[in-house]
Amino acid sequence: MGKTLTIDPVTRIEGHAKITIHLNDAGDVEDARFHVTEFRGFEKFCEGRSFWEMPGITARVCGICPVSHLMASAKAGDAVLGVHIPPVAEKLRRLMNWAQIVQSHALSFFHLSAPDFLLGLDSDPAKRNIVGLIETHPDIAQNGIRLRKFGQDVIRLLGGRSVHPAWTVPGGVREPLANETREKILKQLPEVIHIAERALDFMQEVQSNFEQESHTFGEFPSLFMGLVTPEGGLEHYDGVLRVVDAQGNNALPMSLLKKGDEGIASTRYKEIIGESVEPWTYLKFPFFKPDGTDLFSGMYRVGPLARLNVCKFAGTPRADQALRRFRQLSAYGKPVLSSFHYHYARLIEIVFALEKMWETLEDRDITNTHIRSQAGVNQLVGVGVSEAPRGTLFHEYHVDEQGILKKVNLLIATGQNNMAMNETVKQIARYYVKGDKLTEGMLNRVEAGIRCFDPCLSCSTHALGQMPLHIQLLSAHNKLVDEVFRH
Amino acid sequence: MYVVVGYGNVLRRDDGAGLILAQHIADFLNLKGVDVLHISVQQLAPELIYDFVGADGVIFVDTCAIHADPVVCVDPIFTQPVSMTVGHHMAPEMLLLLLEKLLDISLPAWMVRVPGWDFGFGEGMSSQTQRALTHFGDELERDWQAIFPAESLFQTNTTRRAY
Numbered sequence: 334m335g336k337t338l339t340i341d342p343v344t345r346i347e348g349h350a351k352i353t354i355h356l357n358d359a360g361d362v363e364d365a366r367f368h369v370t371e372f373r374g375f376e377k378f379c380e381g382r383s384f385w386e387m388p389g390i391t392a393r394v395c396g397i398c399p400v401s402h403l404m405a406s407a408k409a410g411d412a413v414l415g416v417h418i419p420p421v422a423e424k425l426r427r428l429m430n431w432a433q434i435v436q437s438h439a440l441s442f443f444h445l446s447a448p449d450f451l452l453g454l455d456s457d458p459a460k461r462n463i464v465g466l467i468e469t470h471p472d473i474a475q476n477g478i479r480l481r482k483f484g485q486d487v488i489r490l491l492g493g494r495s496v497h498p499a500w501t502v503p504g505g506v507r508e509p510l511a512n513e514t515r516e517k518i519l520k521q522l523p524e525v526i527h528i529a530e531r532a533l534d535f536m537q538e539v540q541s542n543f544e545q546e547s548h549t550f551g552e553f554p555s556l557f558m559g560l561v562t563p564e565g566g567l568e569h570y571d572g573v574l575r576v577v578d579a580q581g582n583n584a585l586p587m588s589l590l591k592k593g594d595e596g597i598a599s600t601r602y603k604e605i606i607g608e609s610v611e612p613w614t615y616l617k618f619p620f621f622k623p624d625g626t627d628l629f630s631g632m633y634r635v636g637p638l639a640r641l642n643v644c645k646f647a648g649t650p651r652a653d654q655a656l657r658r659f660r661q662l663s664a665y666g667k668p669v670l671s672s673f674h675y676h677y678a679r680l681i682e683i684v685f686a687l688e689k690m691w692e693t694l695e696d697r698d699i700t701n702t703h704i705r706s707q708a709g710v711n712q713l714v715g716v717g718v719s720e721a722p723r724g725t726l727f728h729e730y731h732v733d734e735q736g737i738l739k740k741v742n743l744l745i746a747t748g749q750n751n752m753a754m755n756e757t758v759k760q761i762a763r764y765y766v767k768g769d770k771l772t773e774g775m776l777n778r779v780e781a782g783i784r785c786f787d788p789c790l791s792c793s794t795h796a797l798g799q800m801p802l803h804i805q806l807l808s809a810h811n812k813l814v815d816e817v818f819r820h
Numbered sequence: 821m822y823v824v825v826g827y828g829n830v831l832r833r834d835d836g837a838g839l840i841l842a843q844h845i846a847d848f849l850n851l852k853g854v855d856v857l858h859i860s861v862q863q864l865a866p867e868l869i870y871d872f873v874g875a876d877g878v879i880f881v882d883t884c885a886i887h888a889d890p891v892v893c894v895d896p897i898f899t900q901p902v903s904m905t906v907g908h909h910m911a912p913e914m915l916l917l918l919l920e921k922l923l924d925i926s927l928p929a930w931m932v933r934v935p936g937w938d939f940g941f942g943e944g945m946s947s948q949t950q951r952a953l954t955h956f957g958d959e960l961e962r963d964w965q966a967i968f969p970a971e972s973l974f975q976t977n978t979t980r981r982a983y
Contacts, residue, residue, distance in 0.1 A: 378831075378941035393831045393862065397909070436867075444866060463866075463914070467921045475922055482867035 443477020
C-alpha cells in the first residue's frame with residue numbers, strides 16, 4: 334500500500350508551495366511533486382489596459398525582480414511601436430538589468446542559501462537561518478546586504494526608486510544618466526567586486542564538502558535554454574535564444590537555424606516552447622516542443638546554471654576565469670548537470686554583472702541624452718524577452734490600433750523550471766527518504782533542492798505570499814501517518 | 821528623525837492601504853514639525869536597515885488580512901521575531917534584529933496595521949478598509965499626540981492602541 338509524504342509549505346522561497354512524496358508498498362519513493370498552491374491572474378487583469386502602462390503594471394507582479402518585468406515589458410512595447418531604441422537607452426537598460434541580477438542573486442546566495450552551506454544541512458533548523466549566520470559568519474551576512482544595497486542603489490539612482498521605477502518605457506528610458514551619478518556608481522564598484530570575488534573563492538573552497546549533494550540535488554540530463562550574444566557570449570538583455578542538450582550540442586531544429594547562427598530570434602519562442610497543465614498545481618509546465626514527445630522529454634532548465642551552460646564564453650576577464658573553473662565540474666565540453674551548482678553559477682553572474690557595469694560606465698557615451706525613440710502603434714503584436722535572475726522571461730502583448738491590450742502572455746522563469754524542480758525533488762527524495770518517518774535532514778534537503786532554483790512563485794503565479802513549513806505523511810488512503818510543523 | 825515605511829502592492833486592492841496610510845502619516849508628522857524619512861516598498865528587504873541608521877524610531881505600516889476588529893491598530897514591535905524564517909522578504913521584527921546584530925543599533929519601532937479584506941487584482945480599496953483609513957485619519961487629526969506622543973514619540977510599551 335503506497336503512502337504520501339507532504340511538505341507544506343516550503344520555506345525560504347517566494348510564494349506558496351508544498352511538496353508531496355509518494356511512497357510505494359516497499360517504502361521507497363515512487364514519485365514526488367512540487368505543488369504551487371497560488372493561482373495566476375495578472376495576465377487577465379492587464380487586458381483592457383494600454384500597453385504604455387504595462388511596464389508599471391507588470392513590475393508590480395513581484396517586489397523582488399520588478400526590473401526584469403520592466404525590461405521584458407518595455408521591449409514588448411518597443412516591438413509594438415516598431416522602433417529600435419537609441420543605443421544609449423539600451424546601455425542604460427542593461428545597466429539596470431545587471432544591477433537587478435546583483436541584488437537578487439545576492440539575497441539568494443548570502444541570505445537564503447548560505448545558512449545551508451555554512452551551518453550544514455543537518456544543523457538545527459532553529460539556528461540554520463540568517464540569525465544563525467550572523468552569529469557565526471557576520472561578515473558573510475553583511476556582505477550580502479552590501480551587495481544587495483549596491484544593486485538597489487543603482488536601480489534607484491537610474492530609475493528614481495529601487496522598487497517599481499517607472500523609468501524603462503516603450504521606446505527607451507525616461508531620464509538620462511547624469512555624470513555625477515555615473516561617478517558615484519563607479520566609485521563603489523571596486524569594493525563590491527571584491528566582495529563578490531571573495532564569495533566566489535569561498536564557494537570554490539566549500540564545493541568538496543557537498544559532493545553528495547551535488548550528485549543528488551537535481552543531477553540529471555535535461556535541455557538548457559537562455560539568451561546568448563550573436564557570438565555565443567553570456568547575455569542578459571537581448572541576443573538570440575539558444576538551447577543545448579545534456580551533451581552540450583545545439584538542440585534547436587536545424588530548420589530554424591541559418592548556418593553560423595548561435596540561436597534563434599527570441600521572439601520566435603512559441604515555435605519551440607509549449608505549455609502543459611496538470612490538475613495538482615497552478616504552475617504550468619512549459620516544455621521544449623521539438624523534443625516534447627512526452628512532457629518530461631521536453632524538460633529544460635533556465636536561469637544562472639542554464640545561462641552558463643548555453644554560452645560559449647562570458648565576455649569579461651574575471652567571469653571568464655571563473656567560468657573555466659566552473660566547467661571543470663563536468664567532463665570537457667559538457668554542460669554542468671547538477672542543479673546544486675545554480676548557487677555557484679549565481680556568484681559567477683554577480684561578478685560578470687559587476688564587470689559589465691564597470692565597462693559600460695567607463696564609456697563616456699553613457700551620459701548621452703538621446704534616450705527615447707518616439708512612435709505610435711505600428712505593430713499589433715509585440716514580444717519582449719530578457720533574462721531575469723531566475724531565467725528567461727517572455728512578455729507577449731496583442732493590442733488594437735489604439736494600443737489597448739487584447740491578450741497578454743507572460744512566460745516566467747520559475748514556471749520554465751517547473752519540471753526540473755519536480756525532478757529534483759524526486760531525486761532528493763529517492764536518495765534521502767527512507768521508511769515512513771519524516772526526518773529533519775531529509776526535509777532540509779528536499780527544501781534546499783528547491784532553493785537551488787531560487788523560485789519566485791509570486792512571479793510565476795503572479796500572486797503574493799510567505800510561508801512556514803508544514804509536512805504531512807499520508808497513507809494511500811489519505812490517513813495521516815506523520816506530521817511536522819515549522820514556523 | 822523617524823522613518824515611516826509603508827509596504828504592500830497597490831495593484832492588489834487593500835494590500836496597497838499600508839502604502840497609502842504611510843504616506844499620510846509621513847506627511848502629517850512632517851507638517852507637525854517631526855523630521856521624517858518616508859519609504860515605500862512592495863516588501864521589506866534586508867538593505868533597508870541602512871536607512872534606519874541615525875533614526876530615532878521606525879514606524880512600519882502594512883495591511884493585515886487577519887484582524888479581530890475593522891480598525892487600524894498601532895502596536896510596539898519587539899526585536900525578537902516570531903519566526904526565524906526568511907524568504908525574499910522579511911518581517912519588521914527580523915529587520916530590527918538584523919539592525920541590532922549587524923550594526924549594533926536598537927531602535928523603538930511601531931507597527932501600524934490596516935485591516936484588509938480584498939486582496940484581489942485591481943486598484944482601489946474595499947469600503948471597509950477605506951472606512952478604517954478615514955477613521956484613523958480623523959483620529960490623527962483630532963489628537964495625534966495621543967497616538968504618537970510627542971515627548972516620547974515612539975517609546976515602546978506593551979499597549980496596543982486601536983483606531
